[in-house]
Amino acid sequence: MQFFVKNIRPETAKTATLVLPVGEGRSLGALAQAVDQASAGALSQLLKRGDISGKPGQTLLLHDLPNLKAARVLLVGSGKEALSDRQFRKLVAAVHGVLKGLGGSDAVLALGDIQLKGRDAYGKARLLVETLADGGYQFEQFKSQKAEPRALKKITLLADKAELAEVERGSLHAQAIASGMAFTRDLGNLPPNLCHPSYLADQARALAKAHKNLKVEIIDEKKLKELGAGAFLAVAQGSDQPPRMIVLDYHGGKKGEKPFALVGKGITFDTGGISLKPGLGMDEMKYDMCGAASVFGTLKAVLELQLPINLVCLLACAENMPSGGATRPGDIVTSMSGQTVEILNTDAEGRLVLCDTLTYAERFKPQAVIDVATLTGACIVALGSHASGLMGNNEELLQQLLKAGRSADDRAWELPLFDEYQEQLDSPFADIANIGGPKAGSITAGCFLSRFAKQYPWAHLDIAGTAWISGGKEKGATGKPVPLLTQYLLDRA
Structure with a gap:
C-alpha cells in the first residue's frame, strides 16, 4: 500500500472514498463542515436521521453526494473528547475494515479534526499509517489458494499547510517501521x-x-x-x-x-x-x-x-x-x-x-x-x-x-x-x-x-x-x- 500526504480541501479530493470524522452527538469538525457546505447540507440531513451517533469507531458509508469529486464518503465516529492511542487504533482499524471491502483502489483520509491525548500531528500520522500498513499484512505464501488481491492500493492523508512537514515525517517513519x-x-x-x-x-x-x-x-x-x-x-x-x-x-x-x-x-x-x-x-x-x-x-x-x-x-x-x-x-x-x-x-x-x-x-x-x-x-x-x-x-x-x-x-x-x-x-x-x-x-x-x-x-x-x-x-x-x-x-x- 502506498501513502501520500497532501494539502488540499477535502471537498475537492477526487477519490474512490473520502473519510471524514463525526463527533459524538453528530457534530461535524471544520473539514466535515466544508464537505457539508459543498454538498448543499447533505451530511447534516443524513445525520439528523440518526444513522450514526459519532461514538468512536462507528462507520456509515454514503454514496454519490452532490457536488463532490469523491465517489463515496465514509463517516467514522470520533467521540466527544481526545482519544487514547488504543481508541484511535480501533477507529483506524474500523475504517480500514470498510475500505478493504470496497472496490475502490484509493482513499483520502481527512482526519485532521480528531484529537489524540498527548500526540501532535507527527505522532498522530505515525500511529495512523503504522496501523493501516500493519493491518494490511498477510502471510499466505504456503496456501495453494491465495486471497483475492485487495483493490485498495493508495491512501492519501490530508494535512494543514502548517503541519504538512510533520505529517510527512510521521508517515515516512511509520512506513519504515511497518x-x-x-x-x-x-x-x-x-x-x-x-x-x-x-x-x-x-x-x-x-x-x-x-x-x-x-x-x-x-x-x-x-x-x-x-x-x-x-x-x-x-x-x-x-x-x-x-x-x-x-x-x-x-x-x-x-x-x-x-x-x-x-x-x-x-x-x-x-x-x-x-x-x-x-x-x-x-x-x-x-x-x-x-x-x-x-x-x-x-x-x-x-x-x-x-x-x-x-x-x-x-x-x-x-x-x-x-x-x-x-x-x-x-x-x-x-x-x-x-x-x-x-x-x-x-x-x-x-x-x-x-x-x-x-x-x-x-x-x-x-x-x-x-x-x-x-x-x-x-x-x-x-x-x-x-x-x-x-x-x-x-x-x-x-x-x-x-x-x-x-x-x-x-x-x-x-x-x-x-x-x-x-x-x-x-x-x-x-x-x-x-x-x-x-x-x-x-x-x-x-x-x-x-x-x-x-x-x-x-x-x-x-x-x-x-x-x-x-x-x-x-x-x-x-x-x-x-x-x-x-x-x-x-x-x-
Whole structure:
C-alpha cells in the first residue's frame, strides 16, 4: 500500500472514498463542515436521521453526494473528547475494515479534526499509517489458494499547510517501521523446517548485499568453539541444525563513533530439549526466534531511514532439540566469559545462547546493549500480552526505553533486579545455575543475563507475551517490539 500526504480541501479530493470524522452527538469538525457546505447540507440531513451517533469507531458509508469529486464518503465516529492511542487504533482499524471491502483502489483520509491525548500531528500520522500498513499484512505464501488481491492500493492523508512537514515525517517513519514489522512477522510465521539458523544467516547475507553500509559476519560452530562459547554450543548440540551467531554491522554514523548494539534470541524451534515441553501448543515454539526476528526488523527500518547512527546487531541462532547428544540437566558448561553454568533445566536455553552473545558484544565497545528475547513464560503471567518486561543495569537507558515504548505505543514495564533475586541462582557445583526456581522466573532470567553484561549499559526486553498471538485464526507473529526499538534509535539519532 502506498501513502501520500497532501494539502488540499477535502471537498475537492477526487477519490474512490473520502473519510471524514463525526463527533459524538453528530457534530461535524471544520473539514466535515466544508464537505457539508459543498454538498448543499447533505451530511447534516443524513445525520439528523440518526444513522450514526459519532461514538468512536462507528462507520456509515454514503454514496454519490452532490457536488463532490469523491465517489463515496465514509463517516467514522470520533467521540466527544481526545482519544487514547488504543481508541484511535480501533477507529483506524474500523475504517480500514470498510475500505478493504470496497472496490475502490484509493482513499483520502481527512482526519485532521480528531484529537489524540498527548500526540501532535507527527505522532498522530505515525500511529495512523503504522496501523493501516500493519493491518494490511498477510502471510499466505504456503496456501495453494491465495486471497483475492485487495483493490485498495493508495491512501492519501490530508494535512494543514502548517503541519504538512510533520505529517510527512510521521508517515515516512511509520512506513519504515511497518516494513520492519512485516519482515519480523514473516520470519516468525515461517515454519521451523525452513526457518533454521542457516536460513537466518542467508537472510542476513541478502540484507548486507542490498546495502553498502551494512557488513555481515556469520560465526559458525567451529568459530564458536574457538571463542569458547560453551553455553551457546550446549543448546545446539542435540540438533542436526548447526548453530550460527550472526553479526550485522551498520555504519550510518560518524567513523569511530561507538555503536548501539541489539542482541536477539534466535531459537528457531524450542522443544525444551531433554526437559521436554508439553506437546499441546508446541507448534508455537517456532516463535522462539522472535527476538532475533525483531532485531532483523528494526535493522530493516533503520536501513530504510538510513539513520545517522552506528548499530551492531547480534543474533544468537540455534535449535533446541532432544537427542542422544543433547545437553542433560545437571551438565556444567563454561561460557565465553569463563563463568561456569550448571544447566538444571534445558528449557532455560535462551539465556545460554544470549550470555555468550552478550560477552561477544564487548568487543564492539557499545554505547548501550539491548537484548530482546521470548525468554520466560513467567513474563506472560506477570504482564500478559500488552507490555514487554524490561530490566537492566543503567537507569538512564531504562528510562529511554520506557519513553520510547510510550511514544511508539509499544510499551514496556520495568521489573526489579534486586540482589536478593541473584541469590536464587546460586549453585553448589558451578559459578551459576541457569534457573532460579519457581519464584520470579522472569527476574531471575534477567539476573542471569546481568552477570554477562557488566562492561556496558545494558537492558533486557522479555517479549514472551508480546511477540506473537496464540491459538485460533488470529495466531501469528505481531512484529513487536520493532516500534519500540526503532523509536529508541530514532531518539538517539
